[in-house]
Amino acid sequence: MARSDDEYDYLFKIVLIGDSGVGKSNLLSRFTRNEFNLESKSTIGVEFATKSVQTEGKTIKAQIWDTAGQERYRAITSAYYRGAVGALLVYDISKKESFIGVEKWLKELRDHADSNIVIMLVGNKSDLKHLRAVSTDEGREFAEKHSLSFIETSALDATNVEQAFTQLLTEIYRIVHKKALTSEKNSSFKPALGESVVVRDPAEDKGARKKKCCS
Amino acid sequence: MSSTADYDENLSVSSLIFFEPGYWEFPQRKFMSNHLHSVEGDLAGEDPYGFVLADTLAKLNTSEEVMPSSYEDILPKAPPRAAKFPLKEHLPSLSTKKLDPQPDATVRKQRDSNGKEVAEYKEQSNKSDWSFREERSSRSGSFDTTFQSSITPTDYDSDDKQSSESSSFLSKETEAQKETKLLLPEYSCLKKLLQQPVVNVERLKQIAWHGSPRLYRSIIWKILLGYWPNVNSRRTEIVKRKREDYRISLSRAFSKSHKSETEQERLIWRQITLDVPRLCSDYNLFKLPALQELLKRVLFVWSVRHPACGYVQGMNDILMPLVYVLLSEVYQSRNDCSSTCFTMEMGNVTSASIHCVEQDKVLSIQAMDNLSLLLDDVEADVYWCFNSVLESIQDFYTFAQPGIQRRIQLLERLLGRVCPNLYDHFKRQGVELVQFAFRWFNCLLIRELPFPVIVRLWDSVLCEEDGFGSFYVFLCASLLHFLEKDLIKMEFQELILFLQNIPKDIWTDSSVEVLVSQAYLWREMFAGTKSGMTDRI
Numbered sequence: 228m229a230r231s232d233d234e235y236d237y238l239f240k241i242v243l244i245g246d247s248g249v250g251k252s253n254l255l256s257r258f259t260r261n262e263f264n265l266e267s268k269s270t271i272g273v274e275f276a277t278k279s280v281q282t283e284g285k286t287i288k289a290q291i292w293d294t295a296g297q298e299r300y301r302a303i304t305s306a307y308y309r310g311a312v313g314a315l316l317v318y319d320i321s322k323k324e325s326f327i328g329v330e331k332w333l334k335e336l337r338d339h340a341d342s343n344i345v346i347m348l349v350g351n352k353s354d355l356k357h358l359r360a361v362s363t364d365e366g367r368e369f370a371e372k373h374s375l376s377f378i379e380t381s382a383l384d385a386t387n388v389e390q391a392f393t394q395l396l397t398e399i400y401r402i403v404h405k406k407a408l409t410s411e412k413n414s415s416f417k418p419a420l421g422e423s424v425v426v427r428d429p430a431e432d433k434g435a436r437k438k439k440c441c442s
Numbered sequence: 443m444s445s446t447a448d449y450d451e452n453l454s455v456s457s458l459i460f461f462e463p464g465y466w467e468f469p470q471r472k473f474m475s476n477h478l479h480s481v482e483g484d485l486a487g488e489d490p491y492g493f494v495l496a497d498t499l500a501k502l503n504t505s506e507e508v509m510p511s512s513y514e515d516i517l518p519k520a521p522p523r524a525a526k527f528p529l530k531e532h533l534p535s536l537s538t539k540k541l542d543p544q545p546d547a548t549v550r551k552q553r554d555s556n557g558k559e560v561a562e563y564k565e566q567s568n569k570s571d572w573s574f575r576e577e578r579s580s581r582s583g584s585f586d587t588t589f590q591s592s593i594t595p596t597d598y599d600s601d602d603k604q605s606s607e608s609s610s611f612l613s614k615e616t617e618a619q620k621e622t623k624l625l626l627p628e629y630s631c632l633k634k635l636l637q638q639p640v641v642n643v644e645r646l647k648q649i650a651w652h653g654s655p656r657l658y659r660s661i662i663w664k665i666l667l668g669y670w671p672n673v674n675s676r677r678t679e680i681v682k683r684k685r686e687d688y689r690i691s692l693s694r695a696f697s698k699s700h701k702s703e704t705e706q707e708r709l710i711w712r713q714i715t716l717d718v719p720r721l722c723s724d725y726n727l728f729k730l731p732a733l734q735e736l737l738k739r740v741l742f743v744w745s746v747r748h749p750a751c752g753y754v755q756g757m758n759d760i761l762m763p764l765v766y767v768l769l770s771e772v773y774q775s776r777n778d779c780s781s782t783c784f785t786m787e788m789g790n791v792t793s794a795s796i797h798c799v800e801q802d803k804v805l806s807i808q809a810m811d812n813l814s815l816l817l818d819d820v821e822a823d824v825y826w827c828f829n830s831v832l833e834s835i836q837d838f839y840t841f842a843q844p845g846i847q848r849r850i851q852l853l854e855r856l857l858g859r860v861c862p863n864l865y866d867h868f869k870r871q872g873v874e875l876v877q878f879a880f881r882w883f884n885c886l887l888i889r890e891l892p893f894p895v896i897v898r899l900w901d902s903v904l905c906e907e908d909g910f911g912s913f914y915v916f917l918c919a920s921l922l923h924f925l926e927k928d929l930i931k932m933e934f935q936e937l938i939l940f941l942q943n944i945p946k947d948i949w950t951d952s953s954v955e956v957l958v959s960q961a962y963l964w965r966e967m968f969a970g971t972k973s974g975m976t977d978r979i
Contacts, residue, residue, distance in 0.1 A: 247755070248716045266722045269755040271889065272880035275938045290935070297713060299754045302842035303880060 235279055235288035239399050240310055241392075242340075244332050245317035246325040247296030250351040253382035254317060255293045258392050263382055270295040272303050282397045289396055301335070308340035312403075313347070313395045318366075320350045320379065321358035326365070333373060345402065347376040347395045354381040632658060641665060641672040647905035653795040654901045656802070660771035663764075666904040667830040669823065681823075688822035692739060695746045710745045710753045714738050717758050725805040725893065727769070728762060732810040736817060737761055740825045744832070751832070751839035756885040763888070763897050764827045765820075770804040772816050795901070796951050799894035834911040838883060846883045849915050850875050856919045860964055864926045871934040878941035882918050886910060890921075892946045895954050902958045906965070916961035916968075924957055 243251045252270050256262045259278040272295055279288045292311070294304035308314075316332050318325040329348065336344060348370040350361060363379055370377035376394060380387040632649050635641060636658060646665065654662045664670040671680050718737050721728050728734075737758060745753035799805070810817065832838075837845030854875050858865045868875070881889055888896050899917070903909035922929070925944070932940060 247713060264722075266720045268720055268722045268889070269717050271756045271884050273877065274942055275877065275935075277935055277939075295755060297755045298709075299752070299839070299841070299843070303876070306876075 233279060233288070234286065236285040237287045237400060237403065239287060239289055239312050239396060241289050241291045241313040241315065241395065242307055242311045243291060243293045243315050243317065244304070244335070245296060245315075245349075246319070246322075246328045246332075249296065249317045249319040249322070249325045250382050251296065251315075251317050252293055254315070254349070254351060254380065254388055254391070255291055257382045257385055257388045259291070261385070263385075265383075269297075272300060273307050278392075280393050280396055282393060282400055285400060287396050287400055289392065305335060305339040308336060308344075311340055311344055313345045313399050314340065315347050315349050315391065315395060316375070317349045317351050318361065319352050320361045320366070321352050321355040323360040326350075326361040326369075329369065343402075345376075345395060345399050346373075347378065347391060347398075348373075349391055350377075350379040352381060352383070353379040353386055354383045636661060636665075637674075639674050641674070643672050651902050651905040653898055656770070656795070656798050657774070659897075659901070660767050663767055663900070663904060664823070664827065667827050669826045669830060684826050685819055685822035688743070688825050689818075691743050691747060695743045696739075706749065706752065707746060711742055713755070714741045714745070714753055714758075717755055721758055721762070723762065723893070727766065727805050727807055730807070730810055732814060732817065733765065733769075736821050736824070737765070740821060740828060743825060744828060748832075748836065750841075751836055754839040754843075754884070756881070756889075757832075757839070759885045759888040760831060761824065761828055762893065763900055764824050764831070766799075766802075766804065766893075767897065768820050768823050768827065769813070770802060772813060772820055773804045773807070776812055776816070795898045796892075796894040796949065796954060799897045800892075805893075831910060834908055843884070845911070846880060847876075849883050849911075849918075850879050852915045853879055853918050856915060856964065856968065857922060859968075860919055861923050861926055864922060864929060867930050868937075871932075871937055873934060873937050877938055879918060881942070882921075883914065886914065887917070887921070890944050892949055895949045898951070898954050899958060902962075906962075913961065913965055916965045917958065919964060920957050920961040923960060924953070 243255060245251055247269070252267050252274070253263050255274075255276050256264065256267070259276045270293055274293045276291050276293065277288060278291070279286055281287075292307045294300070294307060314336055316329060316336075318329050320326075333346070336346065348366060350363070350366045366379065367377050369375075376398065378387055378391045378394065380391050382388055632646075632655070635646055635649070643665065646662065650662050650666065661670070665672060669681075669684070670677055715738060718734050718741070721734075721737070723729065728737075740761065741753055741757060744757075745751065813820075835845055837843075837848075839845075854865075857868075857875070886896075887899070891899070903913055903917070906913040921944075925940075929937060929940070
């Protein structure tokens with residue numbers, strides 16, 4: 228299902244998380260619509276967008292859930308972690324506090340998301356060079372320590388935004404692909420052409436599909 | 443069917459509580475909705491009344507020529523307002539005419555050129571039939587101030603009023619008379635009603651439900667929100683006390699936050715200062731620095747006084763209609779406008795209301811210079827009105843936001859009953875209501891509908907018992923019903939994108955009337971009967 232309007236080989240569910248005001252919604256709008264709004268409204272609960280990218284000869288459709296950063300929304304947003312295969316954990320390089328908050332977000336993911344979720348740490352607002360409060364090295368070190376991918380982006384001038392999403396999606400694709408090959412060898416499971424959708428639309432039975440997630 | 447008596451009784455009891463002096467100081471004494479919280483009885487199994495009504499209604503919806511009398515047959519004991527719905531403009535015509543046949547394209551178009559969209563919307567409004575909306579400018583000036591002199595506790599306009607009244611008393615008097623003649627009987631009656639020593643709130647609700655004339659909107663809202671007592675003689679004193687109360691809270695909140703602020707308060711202030719500037723309204727009014735400071739203070743004081751809720755993103759949106767309505771009153775009384783600003787909506791008052799808000803100068807003012815002296819009082823008034831809006835829906839904002847979750851469950855059950863096709867479609871597509879309706883409730887639809895539409899909706903919502911906590915569920919169902927024809931054709935992704943960005947150019951006065959009337963009918967059907975259906979939809 229859901230293949231009528233556009234064709235894709237894989238559908239990955241991604242979540243965008245991080246403190247309030249770090250630029251999650253703008254990263255998403257830059258990626259999906261190439262738009263940036265300095266005064267974009269605060270996200271309430273969860274907002275949704277999609278975009279397809281080409282990687283390694285495959286079309287991957289990203290179903291991205293942009294979550295509200297405020298603490299009070301944690302209960303509602305954490306429900307969206309379920310079934311997500313990737314997460315962009317965003318902080319603001321000009322706000323130390325948002326970098327400190329990364330630890331707390333990792334815990335959130337550990338508590339509510341699939342244990343195999345691929346996480347990318349994103350230091351956003353790299354255009355604010357004169358206000359930088361978190362160095363690139365600090366970010367990278369933290370990412371290495373927790374085995375996360377790492378990138379610095381600027382939604383404002385579009386630096387690395389496309390790369391961040393594509394890199395995450397490619398990483399997920401490789402894992403999934405590898406797993407699919409392994410499972411092909413080990414079992415009779417063989418996805419039919421065009422049916423190798425990893426994360427189904429929520430319309431599908433969620434519980435039953437979890438096995439197919441990447442590892 | 444004997445329930446109508448109960449219903450009326452409830453209304454009067456609730457209004458007694460609602461207008462009790464001192465009520466606002468004790469949030470814990472908040473009025474619990476009969477419909478949502480304390481309904482007894484289980485008619486869910488049989489429920490013949492609801493089904494019969496639903497069937498009849500479905501038939502009516504498919505028929506283009508509906509006579510008002512049919513509705514009277516269905517709801518024989520409904521309040522008089524039920525018979526006055528604009529039935530000629532019925533639902534089928536709306537979605538087909540106004541909605542883009544390719545909603546996805548609409549959504550994209552909106553995103554790509556927001557400014558353009560607004561322009562188109564305005565153009566469309568102008569094209570509509572506003573023949574009665576002539577620029578009857580200056581006469582309202584005297585009308586307004588004269589009116590204010592009799593009922594407003596504020597003294598800010600006394601000087602202006604006297605001079606203007608004495609200078610051109612005669613000519614303005616005749617214009618006021620002219621205006622009264624042009625008004626529908628109901629609306630000239632509104633003026634009399636508000637000047638009574640004791641305002642008959644039930645009667646006021648019956649009239650204001652159809653849309654408040656802009657001239658009286660602020661007064662009506664303040665009365666309906668319970669900020670102004672319905673006894674005119676007590677008004678000055680009570681409002682003075684309330685404003686003083688706010689000022690004390692304000693100084694306490696801020697002295698505390700500067701010296702020994704708690705961690706929670708620090709976070710609240712940080713979040714508020716982050717959110718208020720990105721209110722991102724299309725209107726200049728909300729971008730004015732003085733007004734943004736006002737919003738921040740009101741939000742902070744409220745959050746500090748309600749620690750269980752604190753500040754939750756989206757509360758700033760809820761302040762917008764209140765600030766606009768309260769400020770426009772002050773603005774009107776201070777400015778000798780010669781434009782449409784003073785236009786008293788004539789004839790079919792409700793039909794003009796959206797357009798009038800859209801055209802209101804207040805929304806585009808560039809500076810608050812001549813208002814700044816009055817902003818203190820407005821700030822206190824906004825605070826108390828905001829407080830009474832949130833009073834009944836505090837559980838929307840407490841930990842894990844149980845109030846919203848519960849309303850979404852109610853909405854889902856209601857949808858299953860009133861729009862079974864759409865309900866099934868959502869199920870098939872894997873759409874969960876929480877994915878879009880969460881924001882609907884969290885921001886009381888303010889993010890979803892154009893601002894003038896919200897102001898008009900609130901006219902009705904404020905007349906409803908537990909309007910924000912209960913009536914809004916029906917309003918959301920009505921909105922989905924309104925969009926059903928388009929939604930039913932969409933798949934998961936398109937559905938979510940559409941419902942998170944409902945096109946804003948589909949609204950006219952008559953479509954809003956249908957929206958709110960449909961909500962009213964369902965409310966009467968399921969909740970007003972007091973048969974416990976809201977809990978059992």
